[in-house]
Amino acid sequence: xxxxxxxxxxxxxxxxxxxxxxxxxxxxxxxxxxxxxxxxxxxxxxxxxxxxxxxxxxxxxxxxxxxxxxxxxxxxxxxxxxxxxxxxxxxxxxxxxxxxxxxxxxxxxxxxxxxxxxxxxxxxxxxxxxxxxxxxxxxxxxxxxxxxxxxxxxxxxxxxxxxxxxxxxxxxxxxxxxxxxxxxxxxxxxxxxxxxxxxxxxxxxxxxxxxxxxxxxxxxxxxxxxxxxxxxxxxxxxxxxxxxxxxxxxxxxxxxxxxxxxxxxxxxxxxxxxxxxxxxxxxxxxxxxxxxxxxxxxxxxxxxxxxxxxxxxxxxxxxxxxxxxxxxxxxxxxxxxxxxxxxxxxxxxxxxxxxxxxxxxxxxxxxxxxxxxxxxxxxxxxxxxxxxxxxxxxxxxxxxxxxxxxxxxxxxxxxxxxxxxxxxxxxxxxxxxxxxxxxxxxxxxxxxxxxxxxxxxxxxxxxxxxxxxxxxxxxxxxxxxxxxxxxxxxxxxxxxxxxxxxxxxxxxxxxxxxxxxxxxxxxxxxxxxxxxxxxxxxxxxxxxxxxxxxxxxxxxxxxxxxxxxxxxxxxxxxxxxxxxxxxxxxxxxxxxxxxx
Amino acid sequence: xxxxxxxxxxxxxxxxxxxxxxxxxxxxxxxxxxxxxxxxxxxxxxxxxxxxxxxxxxxxxxxxxxxxxxxxxxxxxxxxxxxxxxxxxxxxxxxxxxxxxxxxxxxxxxxxxxxxxxxxxxxxxxxxxxxxxxxxxxxxxxxxxxxxxxxxxxxxxxxxxxxxxxxxxxxxxxxxxxxxxxxxxxxxxxxxxxxxxxxxxxxxxxxxxxxxxxxxxxxxxxxxxxxxxxxxxxxxxxxxxxxxxxxxxxxxxxxxxxxxxxxx
Numbered sequence: 066x067x068x069x070x071x072x073x074x075x076x077x078x079x080x081x082x083x084x085x086x087x088x089x090x091x092x093x094x095x096x097x098x099x100x101x102x103x104x105x106x107x108x109x110x111x112x113x114x115x116x117x118x119x120x121x122x123x124x125x126x127x128x129x130x131x132x133x134x135x136x137x138x139x140x141x142x143x144x145x146x147x148x149x150x151x152x153x154x155x156x157x158x159x160x161x162x163x164x165x166x167x168x169x170x171x172x173x174x175x176x177x178x179x180x181x182x183x184x185x186x187x188x189x190x191x192x193x194x195x196x197x198x199x200x201x202x203x204x205x206x207x208x209x210x211x212x213x214x215x216x217x218x219x220x221x222x223x224x225x226x227x228x229x230x231x232x233x234x235x236x237x238x239x240x241x242x243x244x245x246x247x248x249x250x251x252x253x254x255x256x257x258x259x260x261x262x263x264x265x266x267x268x269x270x271x272x273x274x275x276x277x278x279x280x281x282x283x284x285x286x287x288x289x290x291x292x293x294x295x296x297x298x299x300x301x302x303x304x305x306x307x308x309x310x311x312x313x314x315x316x317x318x319x320x321x322x323x324x325x326x327x328x329x330x331x332x333x334x335x336x337x338x339x340x341x342x343x344x345x346x347x348x349x350x351x352x353x354x355x356x357x358x359x360x361x362x363x364x365x366x367x368x369x370x371x372x373x374x375x376x377x378x379x380x381x382x383x384x385x386x387x388x389x390x391x392x393x394x395x396x397x398x399x400x401x402x403x404x405x406x407x408x409x410x411x412x413x414x415x416x417x418x419x420x421x422x423x424x425x426x427x428x429x430x431x432x433x434x435x436x437x438x439x440x441x442x443x444x445x446x447x448x449x450x451x452x453x454x455x456x457x458x459x460x461x462x463x464x465x466x467x468x469x470x471x472x473x474x475x476x477x478x479x480x481x482x483x484x485x486x487x488x489x490x491x492x493x494x495x496x497x498x499x500x501x502x503x504x505x506x507x508x509x510x511x512x513x514x515x516x517x518x519x520x521x522x523x524x525x526x527x528x529x530x531x532x533x534x535x536x537x538x539x540x541x542x543x544x545x546x547x548x549x550x551x552x553x554x555x556x557x558x559x560x561x562x563x564x565x566x567x568x569x570x571x572x573x574x575x576x577x578x579x580x581x582x583x584x585x586x587x588x589x590x591x592x593x594x595x596x597x598x599x600x601x602x603x604x605x606x607x608x609x610x611x612x613x614x615x616x617x618x619x620x621x622x623x624x625x626x627x628x629x630x631x632x633x634x635x636x637x638x639x640x641x642x643x644x645x646x647x648x649x650x651x652x653x654x655x656x657x658x659x660x661x
Numbered sequence: 662x663x664x665x666x667x668x669x670x671x672x673x674x675x676x677x678x679x680x681x682x683x684x685x686x687x688x689x690x691x692x693x694x695x696x697x698x699x700x701x702x703x704x705x706x707x708x709x710x711x712x713x714x715x716x717x718x719x720x721x722x723x724x725x726x727x728x729x730x731x732x733x734x735x736x737x738x739x740x741x742x743x744x745x746x747x748x749x750x751x752x753x754x755x756x757x758x759x760x761x762x763x764x765x766x767x768x769x770x771x772x773x774x775x776x777x778x779x780x781x782x783x784x785x786x787x788x789x790x791x792x793x794x795x796x797x798x799x800x801x802x803x804x805x806x807x808x809x810x811x812x813x814x815x816x817x818x819x820x821x822x823x824x825x826x827x828x829x830x831x832x833x834x835x836x837x838x839x840x841x842x843x844x845x846x847x848x849x850x851x852x853x854x855x856x857x858x859x860x861x862x863x864x865x866x867x868x869x870x871x872x873x874x875x876x877x878x879x880x881x882x883x884x885x886x887x888x889x890x891x892x893x894x895x896x897x898x899x900x901x902x903x904x905x906x907x908x909x910x911x912x913x914x915x916x917x918x919x920x921x922x923x924x925x
Contacts, residue, residue, distance in 0.1 A: 125885050152890070160886035166831050167879025170824060170887075172671050176795040179898035181887040186894040193898070210673040214830050228887065418841055448845050455835065456842040458867035468864060472847030502871065520846060 072137035074100050075157075075235045075267055076122050081131035082144075083117055083290075091117035092128060093290035099236065099269060104262045106281035106298075107271045110312035111506045111535045114290040115271045116162075119240040122269055123160040124151050136235045156185060159234030163241045163533075165213075165221035174216075174224050175200065175209040181232040192231075199227035203257050217404055219250020226257060236267045243274065244533050247404050248561045249602045255280070273535040275302070275316045279331060286311065302331040312537035317607050317629070324633045337611060340636070341618040367391040368445075368524060368555050369415065373424035376410060384410040386578040387424070392524070392571075397546075397556040399566035399586075402575035403602050408559045409451070411575070412526050415557065417442035429523060447522030451529050453513035457501040462493060462512050465501050469520040487515040491545050507538025511545065518549075525549060527558040531565070563590070567606040567627035576601045587625050608632040671793050677906060678720035678791045683800035685907040689914040690788045696918045697784065700777045705924045712917045713780045713787075722790045730786040731779070738775055738782075745771035789826075798823030799897055809892065816892030828876060832869070839868045 076099035083092040091114045099105050099122075109115040120126040124135050127146035134140065138154040140147055162168065171177045175196050182192040200206050203223040213221050222242055229237055239258070243251035255277060262268055262280070270281065278284050284301040286294035288311045294301050302308070305315045305323065319331035322339075330336050369392040376385040385407045392398050402408045413419050414426055417439030426433045428442035450456070459465035466487055470480040488494045491511040496504065501512050510530070517525070530546070531539045543565070550556055558569070566572050572589040574582040581597065582589045590598070590605045595613070598605055605613075612623040612632055621639055626632035678686070693716075697709050717727065751766030788797075798819040805815030843864045844850065850861050 120882075123886060125882060152888075155885070156888055158886075160882070162879070162882065164879055167876055168883040170827060170880075170883070171793065171795045172827055173673070173793045173795060176793055176898065180889075183896050183898055184888040184890065184894075186896050188896065189898060189900065192896070196898070212671060212673075225883075232887065416845060418845070443845055448842070450838055450842055453842065455872055456839050456864075456868050458864045458871070468843075468848070469846035472849070516846060 071101065071235055074098050074134075075136045076269070077132075077134040078121065078128075079132045081121065081128040081133060083121065083126065083128040083130075090290045092121065094131075095290070095292055096131075097285070097292065099267060101235075101267055102265045104258075104268045104280065104282045105270065106278040106284045107269065107287060108273065108275065108278055108284060108301075108313060109271075109287035110273065110537050112289075113287040113311075115287045116240055117290075118287065119160070119162075119238050119269065119271045122236065123158045123238040124155040125160070127151065156232070157235045159229035159232055159237040161222070161225050161229050161237070161239045161242050163244050165218060165225050165245075168225040168228070169213045169221060172212050172214065174205065174211050174213055177213065177224060178228045178231050181228055185232060195231040195233070196227075199230045200224075202230065202260070203227045204253075217250060218246045219253050222246060222250065222254055223257060226254070230261075230266075236269060237261065238269045238271075240271045241273065242270075243272070243277070248604070249403065251277075273313070275308075275314050275536075278302075279316060286313070298331060303329055312535065314536045321611070321629060321632065324629065325636060333607075333611070337614050337618070340615055341620070343640075366394065368394040368429055369557070370427040371411075371415070371424070372426070374411075374414065374421040374426060375423040376414060376419065376421050378410075383578050385414070385421075388575070388578075388580045389424070390573055390580065390583055392555060392557060394523070394555055395550075395553045396570040397550050397568075398558070398571045398573060399569040400557065400559045400573045400575065401561070401563070401566050401603055402559075406575040407578040408575055409528055412448065412528055412557075412559060415442070415524075415526055416446045416448040418448075444520075445523045447517040447520055447525045449514055449517055449525065449527040449530060451532060452510075453517070454501075454506070454509035456516075457509060457513055460500060461498050462488070462501050462504070462515075463497040465512060466497075466515045466519050469516055473520070483519045483521065484515075487518040490518060490548060491515045492541070505538070507534050507541050510534065510538065511541060514542075514545065522554070524555040524557060527556070529559055529561060531560075531562065563604055563606045564628075567609075574598065574601075574603065586627055590625065590627065672722050672726050672790045674721045674791075676719060676721040676791070678716060678787070680906060681910055682901060682903055682907045683792050683796040684804055684901070685903065685910055686788055686792060687797075687800055687804070689910055690784055692914050692918055693784050694781050696921050697777050697781045699925075700773065700780075700921070701925065703773070705921055706773060706776055708917070708920060708924060709777065709780055713784055716787060717783065720787060720791050722787070726790060727783060727786060730790065731782045734782055738778055741778065742771040742775040745774055794823040794826040796899060797826070799899065799901060802892060803901065820892075824880070828880075831876070832873065835872050836865070836869050839865050839872075843868075 076097065078095055078097045081092055081095045082090065084090050093114075095118065107115045107118060117126065121128055121133065122135070124140060127133070127141050128144060130144040132139075132142050135154040136157040138150040140150045140154050169177050170180055178196045178199055179192050182195055187195075196209070200209055203226050205220065205223050205227060208216065208220065208224075213224055216224070226242070243254050246254065251274070258268060258270065259280060270277070272278065278301075279298050281298060284294075284296065284298050285292055286301060286308070293311065294304060294307065302315050302319045305319065308315055316331045318333040318336045319329065322328065322330050322336050327336065327339055330339070371388055371390050374385055374388045375383060377383045388407075388411065400408050400411065410419075414421055414433070415428065417428065417433045420434050420439065426442075429445045431438040431441035431445070433439045433442045457465055459468065463484055466484045467480050470483045475483070484497075485494070488497055491514055493508060493511055493515060496508065501509060504512060531542055534542065546556060546558075556569075558565070560566055567586045567590065569586065571584065572582070572586050573580060574589060581601070582594050590609055595605055604610070606627050608626045608629055608631060612626050612635060616623060623635040623639060624631075626635045693712070697713070700706050700709050746763055746767050747761050749767035749770040750764055752764045752769070754762050754764050755768060756763045801819035801822060802816050805818060808815035808818075840850070848861060848864055850858070850865070
């Protein structure tokens with residue numbers, strides 16, 4: 066086994082350009098060095114070239130122009146790749162990317178971790194040592210003999226990380242490792258990365274979650290194949306407007322500190338410390354918390370009734386256990402819960418894909434127990450599954466969207482009217498002749514959504530509609546959903562984002578197949594429920610979290626701010642109510658933006 | 662979940678069958694399969710059933726898992742037995758059912774053919790349930806290595822097989838999701854004439870194909886990243902050494918086949 070000298074600068078790209086077939090410049094004159102032990106985070110919207118950059122860094126793609134030096138091997142000079150050097154370099158480079166399913170090659174966890182070392186031709190004892198060590202490192206020791214397909218997405222992704230680490234790479238490249246995972250899975254991946262960074266592993270982490278970049282030693286922002294910003298997280302996130310323009314976001318703390326006119330920070334803890342100091346010595350006047358927006362008055366008839374529903378798949382325990390709730394027409398409902406809590410099953414029952422074992426479901430008055438009732442339910446409900454873009458099939462966007470209405474045997478003009486309308490709602494009118502496979506990730510999802518809207522459903526049921534999208538895609542989708550709500554369409558969505566849940570009229574929390582909380586967001590995220598939600602791994606919206614933290618540190622009651630706007634109002638209200646002698650800085654004065 | 666495929670779902674356990682060398686297991690199972698398909702009288706059937714049952718008990722695989730992996734073909738088995746029951750015309754007529762009549766030969770054939778097919782299925786699923794895809798592909802790899810020496814891709818065939826086993830459940834899940842989604846959009850897959858039917862599955866097939874390509878893309882990226890370069894220079898995590906156990910298994914299989922031939 067050749068042991069390679071650990072390079073001081075394991076990644077060195079200079080003036081690298083890479084053009085895909087069709088003339089797309091995925092990388093445009095990129096120069097970049099990553100030193101040993103660094104934790105570099107690459108940010109960028111879809112199509113910014115960040116995934117291509119990841120492939121170049123881990124030696125899977127050779128650029129057309131420029132020079133690449135990886136782990137001390139000069140693999141590409143003047144756009145001419147040295148394939149032998151590439152093969153040598155790849156042995157010391159590790160990659161983990163979005164979909165764990167594509168990266169797991171066997172059906173036993175430890176065999177999969179062993180796959181890389183086997184390919185390296187290591188002796189058996191060495192492989193065994195590494196498998197044990199790396200599974201321990203990602204806290205998967207107990208699952209060595211497990212079947213990956215029975216693990217959660219987060220656990221699977223940890224197996225792939227162990228598989229990459231077992232090859233003892235000098236650089237580990239993680240290309241959006243958390244984008245297909247739920248909140249808990251993503252948090253676990255971040256913890257593993259933190260441990261790796263502490264142990265001195267060189268990490269290159271590509272992501273479109275801004276908060277994940279805060280721990281990095283350096284952040285690189287890509288746009289249209291170029292590096293547009295580079296620096297520490299603090300430096301990069303101070304360019305808020307520029308980031309927004311690139312289709313990215315700034316972390317919550319950065320937004321909040323700016324809104325409040327406080328010294329700029331993107332660290333939530335610093336911000337909370339700052340705010341607790343501001344409070345000063347003076348007692349607050351007992352200010353009434355900002356007026357709460359009242360719950361919308363419940364309309365007359367529920368469109369959807371779920372009554373004492375239980376359901377179990379063939380094998381295994383109950384997926385749903387005695388769940389009851391109602392959804393009024395024209396409202397929006399969020400269903401929250403961990404992976405495996407029964408959320409997706411509940412949606413399948415609502416859409417009439419399954420019939421309940423016990424209890425009943427009425428959709429628009431139709432009992433889904435009978436076949437006829439299920440058929441009627443399917444007409445009333447539009448079901449947007451997870452990753453609905455995987456169902457696209459037609460040559461053009463227009464034909465795909467028309468698939469549903471055509472199946473209904475509607476007259477041609479009606480089909481045309483519905484297609485145009487659906488495309489208009491999702492904002493894809495100008496792409497109707499494009500191939501759905503040529504659209505961006507966010508657009509593909511909107512196209513799939515249009516296909517369901519064209520069925521003219523009364524209730525739209527969505528399973529994690531924003532999962533896997535970049536900030537721009539998420540914003541587009543939220544916009545469309547808000548618009549649909551204004552039009553009176555009833556929305557029921559499963560979400561992992563407590564912020565999204567807080568924007569709905571009602572929130573339903575499931576845990577281990579049971580309904581554990583239900584009501585308006587203020588009720589569900591109330592103090593009484595807070596601990597239970599956090600114990601269930603769900604948490605509360607971050608504005609509320611900051612407010613509670615401030616209250617713990619001596620601020621007066623801040624009400625229940627569910628959004629950043631409400632939090633800002635609460636804090637300003639509390640400050641205004643405080644006596645003028647208090648050391649409260651002028652909070653409402655907008656700070657001048659830094660840099661650009 | 663219409664397409665829950667559980668073929669090839671390994672059940673982890675410590676048992677004499679799990680512990681066998683995969684090559685020996687493969688050869689023994691193949692020999693048993695051939696023998697079982699040659700069963701033509703009840704004595705042989707009893708012996709074969711005893712042998713398969715013994716293997717099953719030794720493997721410590723829960724019965725419901727065996728059943729689950731055989732279930733998809735049960736319908737086929739039932740149809741097969743009905744055919745035998747009604748269309749075999751040897752022996753005496755036992756019963757008449759309108760235009761159909763059942764003969765004693767038909768009853769025997771129905772029982773025999775169905776039973777031996779079921780035994781073969783159980784035996785076949787047993788190897789999948791007790792052998793990891795890695796062990797299987799390693800075994801294939803070794804057994805096909807003479808092919809490699811002739812310049813044929815023996816190792817690659819084994820690898821493709823192993824990946825196939827790994828991706829069947831994933832693709833089945835996706836197919837289910839796509840079928841559900843398209844039928845919710847009014848797609849009907851069981852109506853109309855043949856042309857219409859072919860046309861109606863296009864929305865599913867095209868989407869599934871696209872998803873298959875996406876997996877293939879991801880997989881090739883993963884294989885490259887993990888330095889998979891074919892069989893050369895590759896070592897194996899699991900030892901493949903023939904032991905006393907393997908000899909016993911081979912002898913037991915040999916004894917079974919011999920006894921079966923003797924009973925013919």
